[in-house]
Amino acid sequence: ELAFRRKTAVTSTLIRSIRKYSEELKARDRDYVYKVMDFCGTHEWTIVHFGLRSLLGKAGVDNVELVAGPGCPVCVTPSYYIEQSIKLALEGVVIYTYGDVFKVPALRPVKGARTLAEARALGGDVRIVHSFLHAIMDARRHNKPSAFVGIGFETVAPGYSEAILKGLVPGHLKLMPLVKLTPPAMFYTLEVVREKPTDFPISGVIAPGHVSTIVGGKAWRPVAEHFEIPVVVAGFEPNDVLMAVAEILRQLARGEHKVVIEYTRAVTWEGDLKAQSSIRTVFETVDSAWRGIGYIPKSGLALRDEFKEHDALEYFGIPDLTPETWRYDLPANCKCAEVNLGKAKPTDCPLFMKACTPDRPIGPCMVSVEGTCAIWARFGGGG
Numbered sequence: 001e002l003a004f005r006r007k008t009a010v011t012s013t014l015i016r017s018i019r020k021y022s023e024e025l026k027a028r029d030r031d032y033v034y035k036v037m038d039f040c041g042t043h044e045w046t047i048v049h050f051g052l053r054s055l056l057g058k059a060g061v062d063n064v065e066l067v068a069g070p071g072c073p074v075c076v077t078p079s080y081y082i083e084q085s086i087k088l089a090l091e092g093v094v095i096y097t098y099g100d101v102f103k104v105p106a107l108r109p110v111k112g113a114r115t116l117a118e119a120r121a122l123g124g125d126v127r128i129v130h131s132f133l134h135a136i137m138d139a140r141r142h143n144k145p146s147a148f149v150g151i152g153f154e155t156v157a158p159g160y161s162e163a164i165l166k167g168l169v170p171g172h173l174k175l176m177p178l179v180k181l182t183p184p185a186m187f188y189t190l191e192v193v194r195e196k197p198t199d200f201p202i203s204g205v206i207a208p209g210h211v212s213t214i215v216g217g218k219a220w221r222p223v224a225e226h227f228e229i230p231v232v233v234a235g236f237e238p239n240d241v242l243m244a245v246a247e248i249l250r251q252l253a254r255g256e257h258k259v260v261i262e263y264t265r266a267v268t269w270e271g272d273l274k275a276q277s278s279i280r281t282v283f284e285t286v287d288s289a290w291r292g293i294g295y296i297p298k299s300g301l302a303l304r305d306e307f308k309e310h311d312a313l314e315y316f317g318i319p320d321l322t323p324e325t326w327r328y329d330l331p332a333n334c335k336c337a338e339v340n341l342g343k344a345k346p347t348d349c350p351l352f353m354k355a356c357t358p359d360r361p362i363g364p365c366m367v368s369v370e371g372t373c374a375i376w377a378r379f380g381g382g383g
């Protein structure tokens with residue numbers, strides 16, 4: 001009870017300081033709206049689950065808008081790779097996948113299956129695992145050709161690279177390398193919003209805490225410097241997010257634009273150097289397709305030539321996507337791309353909670369616990 005009271009007291013202090021800076025900014029321009037982008041699906045979850053948007057609204061902070069960014073790897077993985085995984089499953093390859101990837105709808109059904117769940121219902125051997133290591137342990141019990149659908153951001157990459165470097169991966173298990181890198185995506189998102197503004201540009205960013213444990217606070221410095229906006233690396237408690245908003249507004253009120261690490265209990269400026277070195281040894285940085293959005297330069301990881309023997313795409317003869325072969329891959333009327341770029345809210349989508357629901361998702365943002373549409377649907381709106 002004491003801990004709860006302390007947390008509540010901190011929340012009240014943070015709200016007071018957010019209101020103070022909001023008033024200072026309002027005194028300069030009454031009509032300007034400061035958009036703060038939360039870049040991680042878990043931050044959006046915190047904001048919606050704990051009702052932080054309405055908390056700010058009730059405190060009279062009406063010139064700050066919290067918008068969600070592309071912080072869900074499942075939402076931005078091209079449909080092509082889901083389709084290829086379904087195809088492999090129906091051809092007898094054991095497919096290992098995370099639970100939320102299992103239900104992601106592909107744009108084009110493959111032999112009647114639109115998801116890996118449907119492929120399993122049609123007889124495919126699709127197994128849900130928590131990690132690559134879990135898949136390795138399971139694959140060691142059999143000798144069937146297998147592929148792990150390696151979706152994720154920087155946080156999962158060291159698990160893939162270390163397993164390869166330590167020689168843990170059995171020869172019949174291959175990795176579909178689908179890791180996406182967040183700093184280039186943040187750059188791209190801010191550029192797109194700046195070039196084609198729907199209303200106000202992004203004034204500050206809450207940078208992802210988990211990713212930053214690997215890449216460090218330093219990864220966001222180019223963003224803060226190029227766009228001249230504050231970037232705060234935050235944890236996932238409601239007070240972490242409020243602290244980040246307070247610091248962003250403080251910097252805006254003082255005309256500053258720097259990276260601040262609020263999540264000091266897990267993140268350092270340099271990040272995890274050992275993990276960074278492991279990733280660099282096994283993977284190279286490549287241009288990568290983001291579902292509904294397109295190619296973002298240097299935003300993905302591919303296995304280096306020395307480690308190609310582990311590559312599921314190469315082993316199973318699946319041509320990789322290129323800017324020439326990638327096609328816009330969201331269903332008609334699905335606004336996942338705009339939602340991921342902070343240009344629309346889930347409620348702007350005509351399908352939200354009508355044709356598209358967590359039980360019957362149409363677009364990828366309605367599936368994962370980190371998908372903005374799924375979060376808004378489960379907690380009844382934007383919080």
Ligand code: SF4
Nearest residue numbers: 335336349356363373
């Ligand atoms: Fe796409 Fe469904 Fe979200 Fe609409 S509600 S943007 S269809 S995921």
